[in-house]
Amino acid sequence: MGAVRPTTPLDRVAGAHDAAVLAVARRGDSVSRADLARALQVTPQAISKILGRLIGRGVMTEAGTIVSGPGKPTTLYRIVPSSRRAIGLHLTRSRVRGVVVDLTGEILERRELEIGRLQPVPELIETLALEARALAEVGSGELLGAGVGMPGPVDWGEGVYRGTAQPDPWRGASIRQLLLEELGLPVLLDHDSRAALVGETWSQPGLLDDAALVLVEDGIGASLCLDGNIVRGAHSHAGEAGHTVVRMDGVPCSCGRHGCAQAEYQAALEAGDEELAARILATIVVNLVRLVDVDRVVLGGRTVYTHHSASMDAIRDALAVGLRAEPWVHVEVMLSTRGTDLIAVGAACEVLEHEYGIPQALVGPG
Ligand SMILES: [Zn+2]
Incomplete structure (x- = not known):
């Protein structure tokens, strides 16, 4: 390795x-x-x-x-935007969204592939490699590598998908190493919410030094930038806000516990109760603000766009109530600037950051 x-x-x-x-x-x-x-x-x-x-x-x-x-x-x-390129792949259980970006993070090409079913690991690696090779055809600068962002738990340092408590064919897969062997290019693997935050810091340079990004896709994740540094934590799991409990003895969660924010949020949406779902999201945001004192909260992810007006109102109301005794605390809540490209672009930006000496777990052949 x-x-x-x-x-x-x-x-x-x-x-x-x-x-x-x-x-x-x-x-x-x-x-x-x-x-x-x-x-x-x-x-x-x-x-x-x-x-x-x-x-x-x-x-x-x-x-x-x-x-x-x-x-x-x-x-x-x-x-010189055209001097370098990087590939970003956003992997979910059912699709791969890919981009190739130039040195400024501008998208040169995007692709989307519906997989439709959970592929076994060798087939998954082939799928990722095929998408990466197609994207590598676009543009002319030096290709620095491919970044993959996927739902956690992911070990960024080891390049391994750790897996959930449920039966999971991807559990323990060394996705970074397998893809690097297949592609012959440097590869990086990260949690989707952290890739998203890196992408957002590229779009809003200097504005997200103390910020949380809450990503709502199939699950809920968060990532944090504190004092200008993106936080990873002891096990590369920092920001698992979806698995913080918002209701004692609540609905069962994929992690094996009950009442996790993510499980309660999904149950509320399935029951058609958008208002409750928005309040659960607002609770996560207020808890994050109370815990780590950020001044910006970015919302991103596919599910957020479907329900964003209810979510934004609920979050702003909850912050106004939660912070009313502290008029000096200002927290701005915003939608991601990158839409549904956010995670793929962020994974590509992580590859670009490595080029400038910002420590990234990008591992190349040899
Ligand atoms: Zn959970």
């Missing part, structure tokens, strides 16, 4: 600066050294070194000059 590319502390500092410059460059047009120095609060000399590295790797380039007063004209720089 391949190892995660070693990242030294100095790599991380360099990677963080490179990533910060690219994050600024991703937002818009050409930038000068002075613009970048202001945005990163470092010296223009430091920016020159960073730009030298990024230009050397072909991910940024000079973009002409402007004259703004006497003296030497100012050189401008821009990102």
Whole structure:
């Protein structure tokens, strides 16, 4: 089994600066050294070194000059979106949604495949590889690898799907290793809600440093960004908000307990009680806000879009009641900017992040 590319502390500092410059460059047009120095609060000399590295790797380039007063004209720089590509695959029990994105996270192509039934692992790997190969045909930049986002529990570090308490043919499958052997490309495996949050931080750079993303697909998951870092936890399970209990002795859940938020939410929807389902979602959000003090909550996932107006109202009402004694606490609730592409795009963005020294469990051949 391949190892995660070693990242030294100095790599991380360099990677963080490179990533910060690219994050600024991703937002818009050409930038000068002075613009970048202001945005990163470092010296223009430091920016020159960073730009030298990024230009050397072909991910940024000079973009002409402007004259703004006497003296030497100012050189401008821009990102080269077509220089790199990454594939993102969103796997569920019944479908695979795939995208290939450029260096800025823009989608070059998307595909959707209904599987319709639960495939055994070898067949599943073939399906994922076929989708990835089709996406790899689009675009021209260096292909960095494929990211897979799927419902948990997933061990990000090991690249393994851990499985649920119910009979589960995918339980314990080393999806990352199997797919990497099949594709011959670096592969990364992550929990769908965490991939979604990475994708969202790319869409809203700098705004989600203390944020929760609540993902409602077949189940309910959450992911957290606290103090600017995406939280994974001791077992890579941080954010299993769907399996926090909202009713003692409630309906049985796939995890083996009773009254989990996810089981209660599904039972409410099956009973046609959208208002109760929205209140359960609101309870999860308020509990997260109380527990970890975030100022933004992003809602995403297929099921959210079907019921979003009831959900958003219920969440805003519950927050207004829950926080009424603390007028200094502001929490903004928003829908994901990425629609149903969110998880696939996020998994691709995780692959891109590895390119800039942000530690990611992307494992390549050899
Ligand atoms: Zn549960």
